[in-house]
Amino acid sequence: MTDLSDGAVPRDQPDLVRFLAADGSLRPTPAAEPYAHVVDALADADLEQFYRDMVTVRAFDREATNLQRQGQLALWPPSWGQEAAQVGSVRAARPQDHLFPSYREHVVAMVRGVDLIDIIRVMRGLTHGGWDPTDPKNGNTHIYTLVLGAQTLHATGFGMGLVLDGRCGTGDPERDEAVIVYYGDGASSQGDVHEAMVFAASYRTPQVFFLQNNQWAISVPVAVQSRTPLVKRGEGYGMPSIQIDGNDVLASYAVGRVALEEARAGGGPRAIEAMTYRLGAHTTSDDPTKYRTSAEEKAWQERDPIARMRAYLRGRGAGDAFFQDADDEAAAFAADIRTRTLALGGIDRSRLFANVYSEELGEIAEQERWLTAYEASFEEDAR
C-alpha cells in the first residue's frame, strides 16, 4: 500500500483515523467517528497546549541540530516532522503511566517533566542515560534505548509486573497504570519487537505499542521492512491495531487516549501505527540526499503537523498574539538549552568506574587506582 515509486506520499488506508486534513480543516475520516467524543472533550487550552508543545520541541530540535553542527554535540537524532504523533500520544497518557521511548521522542520526555538538557548530555558524551526514571520529576519516563526494539521487551515486562501486582484492571482509571512503548518502522523488523508482542498478548499487559512509521530506517524505505501495512501486524499477535495519520495531533491524542484507557482497564495490549515522516536525517551523521528525493520531502512538508494545527486553531479564532507567544516561548526554550549546553562541563574520571555493579568490586577499584597513578605519573614526568 505504501507506494514510494514516484516519490508521492503513501496512500491512506481506508480505515485510517484522521481528524485534521493537511490544510487544517476538520474532516474526520469514517474510522475517526468512534473517537470524536475524545476530541470534543478537549478544551481550547488543551488544543493550544498541543500546539505549544509541538512548536517548542521543533525549536529545541533545530537548536540541538545546530549545536551538533557547531561541534557542541557528537550527534543529534532529530524529531523534526514527528511532533504530532509524539505530542498527542504523550498528552493522552496519565501521570501514573510508564513510558518507554526509543531515542527520538524528545517531546515525550519534555512533556513528562524530563529536563531536555539531560538528552543533550547524552549526545554530548557526558552520560549514557541522562536521567533517573524513578525520580518522580521525570514522570516515569525511561531513558533512551539505542539498540533498536530492545525497549519493547522491557515495556512488556513492566506491563507484566503491573498485571502481577494488580496495578491495572481495577476499573479506576485514576489509579490503573498503563505502559506505552515507542518504536519505529525499522525497529519493527527486529525479533525483540515480535517477542514483545507475543508476551504482551499472552499475559494481557496494559500496554500500547506506538509505532511511528516515519517511512525511513536511515536509508532503507519502509517497503523493505514490510510487504504488508505495519498496522496489520498487531492483529496477527492478538491485539487491536489502529492506523492513524501521525501528523494529526488530534488523531494521535484521541486514539492514544482510548487505547491507553482500554489497556489500563484490563483489555490487554493495543497497537497504533502512526503514519508520519522523518523530515530530517536519521541523525546528523546521515545524508538523506543520497537516498531520497526533495520532491518526497516537499510532499510531506505539505502535511506538516504544526502547520495544520496552526491553520485549525486560526479557524477556531486563535489570533496572532497566541502564535507569536508560542514562538517566543519556543525561542526562549531553545536559547536556554543553548546557554546551558555551552556551560556543561566534563565528567569526573571516577564515573568511568562507578556503578558497574551495585557495590564496587575490588578488581574495579584496583583498576581505578592504577589509572589515577598512571595519569599522575605523566604530570610527574613533566616537571
Place this chain on the structure above:
Amino acid sequence: MSETMPLSRALNAGLRRALEDSDRVVLMGEDIGPLGGVFRVTEGLQATFGPQRVIDTPLAESGIVGTAIGLAMAGFRPVLEIQFDGFVFPAFDQITSQLAKITYRHEGALQMPVVIRIPYGGHIGAVEHHQESPEAYFAHTPGLRVVSPSTPNDAYWMIQEAIASPDPVIFLEPKSRYWQKGEVDLDASALPLHASRIVRRGTDVTLVGHGAMVPVLLQAAALAEGEGTSCEVVDIRSLSPVDYGPILDSVRRTGRMVYAQEAPGAVSVGSEVAATVMEKAFYSLEAPVLRVSGFDTPFPPANLEGAYLPDADRVLEAVDRALAY
C-alpha cells in the same frame, strides 16, 4: 539440621525458600510450571506458589530475558531458567547489551536483581547445543556476575544468595551433577556467594576448576595420592568476580597449578585465571600454569564426548607435565 539430597533437589529447596522469603521473587522459563522443568529443578513449585509466581513463558529466550528486565524495573526479582546452555544465545543481546549495562547506563539509579539459571556442560550424551560451556562470554561481560555450584550444599545456598544479589547473576548449573547426592546444611551458609574454596588439602600441585569439573579434580587428586603426589583442589565457585585469595595462597605453597574446564580452552575462564595467577604469584611458581580444557572445536557428537571432555587422566597428564619442570 542437614539433609542428604541430589543437587537438583537442593536447587529446588533453595528456590522454594527464596519464593517463601520474598513475594518479589518470580520464576520464569519454558516448561517450569506443571512439568517442573525438563530437569525437574522447579518441580512442585508452581503447585505451591501458583502460576503468578512460577510462570511458564512462550518459547523465546530473548523475550524471557527482556521481559525479566522490565519486571525488575517494576520491582520484581526474576529468576529465569534457560532450558539448555546452547539456547542462551538468542538472549545474548538482552543479557550483554541490556541486563549487564543497565545499572551503569543509569548511573546506579536502577538495579537489575535478575538471576539466569542455565544447565550447562556435557556428560549427558545429548545432541548438539545441549552440552555447551558458554561461561567465558558472560565472565568477559562487565556488569554480570557469574557463579557455578559444584555440590548440593553450594547449590542450595548459592541460588538463594544469587537471588538476594542486587546485580544480574548468571547461575551455571552443572547438569551432569544434578542427580549426585550430597549433604546440605539447611541452617547456615558457610561461604559468601563469590568466595572460592580449598576443597582438598595438598602440597605438590594446585588443581583449580568450577562446577562439574570439581569432582573430576577430586578424583584426579585421589588417584595421584596413590602414586605419591599430593594435590590441593580449589573450587572457584565464582567465575566473575574470581576470589583469588585461596588460589594464590595455595599456589604460593605448592608452586604448581593446573586449571581444568570442559569449555574450549581458547580465551576461556581458565586462560584468565592462569594469566592472573602467573602475574600475581610468578616468583612462587616452579612451572607455568597449565590448562586442561575442551578442544577448540564445537562440542562433538555425543559418541565423542568421552574423548573431548577432560577427565581425571587428562588432569593427571597435566599434573605430570607440571611436576616435570
